[in-house]
Structure formats: C-alpha cells, structure tokens
Amino acid sequence: MSQLVFDxxxxxxxxxxxxxEYHAELERAxxxxxxxxxxxxxxxxxxxxxxxxxxxxxxxTLQVExxxxxxxxxxxxxxxxxFGLWHLWNAVKPTTKWNDPENEIIICPGPVxxxxxxxxxxxxxxxxxxxQTGIPIDSNVGGHFxxxxxxxxxxxxxxxxxxxxxxxxxxxxxxxxxxxxxITDCPEDSHVLAEVLTSLYAENEADRVNVSVVxxxxxxxxxxxxxxxxxxxxxxxxxxxxxxxxxxxxGTVFRDKKIRAxxxxxxxxxxxxxxxxxxxxxxxxxxxxxxxxxxxxPHQCMMRRNGTAHIVEIMDAYDLLPVHNFQYGSHPDTxxxxxxxxxxxxxxxxxxxxxxxxxxACAKGADGVVLKTGPYKGHMVTVDGPEYENAAGLGxxxxxxxxxxxxxxxxxxxxxxxCTITWGTLCAFVMECWQRGILNKERTGGLxxxxxxxxxxxxxxxxxxxxxxxxLIAGQGxxxxxxxxxxxxxxxxxxxxxxxxxxxxxxxxxxxxxxxLAQQGGYALTNKGPQHDEAWLIFMDMVNKQLPTFExxxxxxxxxxxxxxxxxxxxxxxxxxNDVVPSxxxxxxxxxxxxxxxxxxxxxxxxxxxxxxDKEEMIHQSAKVYNFQRVFxxxxxxxxxxxxxxxxxxxxxxxxxEYESRMERYDQQMRDEIGVxxxxxxxxxxxxxxxxxxxxRYFKLMDTVYQRRGWTxxxxxxxxxxxELGLDVFPEVVEVVxxxxx
Amino acid sequence: xxxxxxDRLDWTEGMTVRDVLKAKNYKFPMLVIKIDEVLVxxxxxxxxxxPDGAVVNxxxxxxxx
Numbered sequence: 001m002s003q004l005v006f007d008x009x010x011x012x013x014x015x016x017x018x019x020x021e022y023h024a025e026l027e028r029a030x031x032x033x034x035x036x037x038x039x040x041x042x043x044x045x046x047x048x049x050x051x052x053x054x055x056x057x058x059x060x061t062l063q064v065e066x067x068x069x070x071x072x073x074x075x076x077x078x079x080x081x082x083f084g085l086w087h088l089w090n091a092v093k094p095t096t097k098w099n100d101p102e103n104e105i106i107i108c109p110g111p112v113x114x115x116x117x118x119x120x121x122x123x124x125x126x127x128x129x130x131x132q133t134g135i136p137i138d139s140n141v142g143g144h145f146x147x148x149x150x151x152x153x154x155x156x157x158x159x160x161x162x163x164x165x166x167x168x169x170x171x172x173x174x175x176x177x178x179x180x181x182x183i184t185d186c187p188e189d190s191h192v193l194a195e196v197l198t199s200l201y202a203e204n205e206a207d208r209v210n211v212s213v214v215x216x217x218x219x220x221x222x223x224x225x226x227x228x229x230x231x232x233x234x235x236x237x238x239x240x241x242x243x244x245x246x247x248x249x250x251g252t253v254f255r256d257k258k259i260r261a262x263x264x265x266x267x268x269x270x271x272x273x274x275x276x277x278x279x280x281x282x283x284x285x286x287x288x289x290x291x292x293x294x295x296x297x298p299h300q301c302m303m304r305r306n307g308t309a310h311i312v313e314i315m316d317a318y319d320l321l322p323v324h325n326f327q328y329g330s331h332p333d334t335x336x337x338x339x340x341x342x343x344x345x346x347x348x349x350x351x352x353x354x355x356x357x358x359x360x361a362c363a364k365g366a367d368g369v370v371l372k373t374g375p376y377k378g379h380m381v382t383v384d385g386p387e388y389e390n391a392a393g394l395g396x397x398x399x400x401x402x403x404x405x406x407x408x409x410x411x412x413x414x415x416x417x418x419c420t421i422t423w424g425t426l427c428a429f430v431m432e433c434w435q436r437g438i439l440n441k442e443r444t445g446g447l448x449x450x451x452x453x454x455x456x457x458x459x460x461x462x463x464x465x466x467x468x469x470x471x472l473i474a475g476q477g478x479x480x481x482x483x484x485x486x487x488x489x490x491x492x493x494x495x496x497x498x499x500x501x502x503x504x505x506x507x508x509x510x511x512x513x514x515x516x517l518a519q520q521g522g523y524a525l526t527n528k529g530p531q532h533d534e535a536w537l538i539f540m541d542m543v544n545k546q547l548p549t550f551e552x553x554x555x556x557x558x559x560x561x562x563x564x565x566x567x568x569x570x571x572x573x574x575x576x577x578n579d580v581v582p583s584x585x586x587x588x589x590x591x592x593x594x595x596x597x598x599x600x601x602x603x604x605x606x607x608x609x610x611x612x613x614d615k616e617e618m619i620h621q622s623a624k625v626y627n628f629q630r631v632f633x634x635x636x637x638x639x640x641x642x643x644x645x646x647x648x649x650x651x652x653x654x655x656x657x658e659y660e661s662r663m664e665r666y667d668q669q670m671r672d673e674i675g676v677x678x679x680x681x682x683x684x685x686x687x688x689x690x691x692x693x694x695x696x697r698y699f700k701l702m703d704t705v706y707q708r709r710g711w712t713x714x715x716x717x718x719x720x721x722x723x724e725l726g727l728d729v730f731p732e733v734v735e736v737v738x739x740x741x742x
Numbered sequence: 743x744x745x746x747x748x749d750r751l752d753w754t755e756g757m758t759v760r761d762v763l764k765a766k767n768y769k770f771p772m773l774v775i776k777i778d779e780v781l782v783x784x785x786x787x788x789x790x791x792x793p794d795g796a797v798v799n800x801x802x803x804x805x806x807x
Contacts, residue, residue: 299771300771300772301771301772313769314769314770317767317769317770318767318769318770536804537804539770539802539803539804540802540804543747543768543800543802544747544799544800544801544802545747545748546801548748578803578804581772581803585774585803586774586781586783587781591774591801591803592801592803592804594803
C-alpha cells in the first residue's frame, strides 16, 4: 500500500487565468447570425425532481412539441437513460440506421440531477442509435446543460430529423424563449465554439455561468466515433470547460443531423430548484458525506488532487494498465505519466467540480498548455484532465509516455469531438498492425504509426478532422478498420479479429481483462459494448479472489451492472460511490459495495422524489431498464449470444510474446486448472491448450450469467422475467422476446 | 508459509502486515485486511505481525472511472 503525499512546492506555477481567447471569432459569429424561428414557452421548475414535460424538436422542420411525462414512464423507466431508451424505442423501427432522420438524440438529466447538496449530482444521460454498434448507446456526461434544461422546464430533450443546413437551438429558460438560429461564420471545434456561443448567448459577462453549450467538432463529421462536449463556465478560471458524452459516436449523429450546437440558458442556480420532498434528510445526508470527503480523501484516493488519474500507477503495479494494445499490463515508463506528475501539472489552486456542490471536485485541469501541432499550434489552452482513461488509452496503450503529447492528444480529441477512449484503443490497434506488418508507410500515406510516435498519432487525428488520408480510415473505428484491412488483403483477418479490441462495434475502455474472467464478462456481456461503467470486477476477481465460482462471478455480473445502471437513471456520477469510503467501511459485511453510500443514495433519492424505496427496490428499478435495453438490442438485430463474444486478446495471450511475458502464470494454470503438464509441450501447443480452456471457461460464464439474469441460453430475457419486472405491459417488447424464443 | 488472497507466501520471523503488502506489491490505498478473520486497522499495519500459517485476506475496494 502506498500513499502519494501532496507537496505544494512541486506544483507547476502556471497562471491559470491566461489562455488564448477567440474575440475575432465571436465578432464574426455575431455578424453572421440569423434567426430562423422563435417561439415562446412557459418555463417551469421541477417538483420532486420532475417537470413532467419532454421537449421534442425536429431539426429539419423546426417543429417543436411538448410531450407529457407519464406516470408509467416514471414507474418503469425512472428518468435519465430510462427515459432516453423509451423515447428512442418509440422513435425508431427495427430497420432504422443511425443516420436515418428518425434516429434521435435524447438528453435526459434524471430526477436527482441538479441538486446541489450531495456530490456528483449534475449528470445527464445521452441516448441514440450508435453509428458504431447500430444499437442504443447511452453516455453519461457532466457539464451544466442537463440541469439547465431541467430548470428550464424539461425532463428530456428529444432531437429528431436532419437539417438541410447547420442549425443552432437556443433554449432560454429565464425568458421562456426557444430559438432556431443559423450562424454562417461559425467555428466548428468545441473549445472555440463553446466559448463563442457562451459569450453570444449570455446577456452579460456575469450571465455566462448560466449558459451551457452542447457541441461536437470537425472530426465527428468525418468519422463514426464522434462525441459530444457539454460545457460549463468556470468562474475562477474565467473560461469554458468541457465534459464529454464520449462513447458510441453520438457526436457523429449530432453532426449528421447538421446540429452545430445546443445552447441552454438556465436560471441562476440555487439550492432548492429541484423542489425536493425532504430537504432536511437531503441536507443531513450530504453534510455527512462532505465531511467524509474532507477527512478521508487526503489519505485514500486523493480525488480532489488527482482526479481519476490516481489509478495510473495502481493499474501498472497490478499488471492491469493496458500497454501496446492490451498486450501487456505494465511499463517502466509509466512513472512519467502517473499521478505524481499530474498532481504537479494540474492546477491545484482552484476547486474543480463539474457541478455545483460536488466536494469530490475531481475535474482536474492542466492550464497553460501551448499546443505544438495542428490548426491551433501556438495557442495556449486549458486541457481537462487527463483522466485515467485518457492517460492509459492515449498514453500507455499506444506507448506514448510523454505527458506534453498526452495533453495535446487529449485536447485535440476533445475539441475535434472524438471519444478519447475510442481513439486510444483504435490507435493502439493501428500501432499493433504496424508492428505486425499489416500496415506500413505506403498503406498509411506516409504516417509512421509505430509505438510511441505521438506526432504520427496527432497527424492521423488532424487528417481525420480535415476529412482526408489514413485518418478517415481510422475514424471508422476498430470494427471498420478490421473490415477495410481484410478487404484490401493487408493482413490475416483471424489475427485482426483476435487483436482488435471491440465487441458489438464499440472499442474497449482501458483495463486489462485478460487475467480476470469476471471482467471479461464485465466487458463483453454489457448492453452497449465494452465500457467499464457496468461492472469493474478485476480487483474482486483477480486480486481479492472473492469470486471463486462461476456462480459468484455471475452474481457480481448481476448486481453491479444493475447497481451502476441506477446512477444513469437518476443523474448521479459514479465516482462518489466508491472513490472514497467511510472510516468504518471495513467493518461492514460487504465493504466492496460501500453499504453506507448505497444507503445514502436511497436516502437522497427518497428525499428528492418523496418515494420510499430501499436498496432492493433500487436494483429492481434498474433491472426494468436493463432488460428493456437488452430487448431493444435484440429488436435492432444485435442482442443475442453471438454478439457477447469477446476478442481473444481480452481473454488470453494471442501471440507468442504475450504468452512468454506471463509464462509462469499460464504454465501454472495449465497444471493446476487444466490438468495438463506443460513440460515438453511446444509454445504453440501450450497456447492452443490455453486458448481452448479459456474460451470454454468464458462460454460457461455466459451460461451462468444468462441464467442468473433470467435469460435464455441465447441471451434473451424470458417472458417470465419480463412479467416479474412489469415489462409485459408492452406488447411490442413481449413480441420481440417471443420471436426469439424467450 | 502463509496464505495471502489464496496464494502461498513464504513466512519470515517478525513479518508485519506492511511486509506482506510489500512482498505482494499491493499499492492500492483502500484496503480491508484481515488476518485469520480478524480486521487490522491501517494504523496498525507496521506494528501487527503475521503468524506462521496465517490466512491473510487483503480486500481491494473497487475504484476507477
């Protein structure tokens, strides 16, 4: 056990108020602004977390409609991701593709979202049909747009249609006005666009805190991996900051609909805007938690100093940090990008929360970054993070251990509107293809995409933003690249399948699952694709050995995905759950679940909504939405067993080098678990035996998990399970299940 | 010999909880440690010795993104 000590004398002395400003761009935007349509509406504030109103907008016809939030919607889908999935289900057909006009982007804050008492309560969920997977994607995002939308009168915003020309939607929750506008001389990349639009739509400088912008960037327009930036105005720094709805390509859908930006001007934030049912319980629970952060965070994860980057060196120490496209789990150069460095590089003189009242305040910012490449070369910018996923994905997984380049990669991913996790994993795949001769300079148009070449990595990204060259191919993601490379005869498709880290079309996030069977399931048995926000079980399984049987693993793969789904239904951030724990957590019966915090969530939910749930009902609430999403996947043609199979790289050693790097572990497994003596066997024989064993073990896990979840062996929720969850009231849902043997 | 999270580890005279963590390279800050089912508080990691034959469980709490 080690504890990084904060040493203020080591923090780089950077004036965090200095950066390049975009006054000329603002003036040009102001001069080229046209109002297409304006209408008045009646703003409202939520009662007990809900406005009971949905805002529907067709960006093609500029039709605006209000829809009620029904009792049934609240009972079954709760809010957030649940509302998003329900609206999307009603909007699309089984044949709908991501770029069809009927596909929607739905932004839903959730009933708890926007309270300012408890930490991590400013989240929104964004739902759409993903360009990468063809099934619903949900992405959890901070920034202020969601709460502002809610305090302007709406529990959800549905965006449908495809505009012929670029359009901006402005919702003014203070004045009760909605306006469609076009700005012909408008920046595209998010750090400029959000700054310009914040100034343009704020009534004066002091009003900028009430404005939030949703945008994407130039690379989203040319790729399948676009993400959305949600802004907030950082008063201390005097600039806009960005949080990302990263996964699954929602930014691509946004740009395909020719939406340049969404802007919401909310009311001045106060502590009682959600009109909660029980202010006293809420305040009591929150104060207890804030004290816990103050007392325990400095000697636990130090989230307030380091953010999620605190686990870079931890993952390295446990052989879990992805290195060179998930081949290895640690690297001697990790010390160059670990939290000791980020603690010095990130500004420590200002609080860094992404929503009011969050005392965890982990949205770290590296200020004074002067860019070395691309269209903003020479500009001084503030880079959010890097968070763990960015340091691992853009860094170690690609062999990039230069922190300056890592910040630049992080910055350009954000402003160009592409997902950092996806970019990290797809670039790692590209670099391994280079290593194995599948790619070369001729095929990449001159880019030398070898391990650690950050300049080539950046140029590939700039190409994508410009819509040219090999960058365009990279922008198709790992799934698309495997197909393109195979079609061009550039490599062995079986090898590319093994090393291409994607399931259902979505790239893996940045943890090594190779030695944890439960985590292999935690990734591949997800609804949307391999993101760690369903189940992060590596420590429980691989290190603690708390899950020795298939049944134990299946139970964890039942509980944790449902528990974590609940955050997305309500507008909670996951981090305050278990990145700090109460002092007496060790004495509880299930410390890994952090029981006191689970009870806090029950109390905050009940205090907000006036309902009376307990921790069992919390799981039941999630199970309704989780199973509905599974059925939705099946309806769209991608929810069955065959789509839950991981690439072998996430299960075991694909190459000789990988086997040799952990020879002792694999040989021991052969002796102890497979019952075969490795002595005298060739490396190829041992690799084949290991592969057969590990894949069979994974398939057995699938069977056990499906059974625990109430699904058929083909991964279909049974009719009995639907009935148990009350989903049998939806005939279309039952029909999908019936048609697939459920 | 002692057992740590199911794996065997050579025991030495006077071995403390801190020594076990070093030997296993357990660096995560949020741990719940039990020796033969008895909880050891973090403040006692340096002073608590581990007896030969002990079963040590080092529970790492979840974390991350």
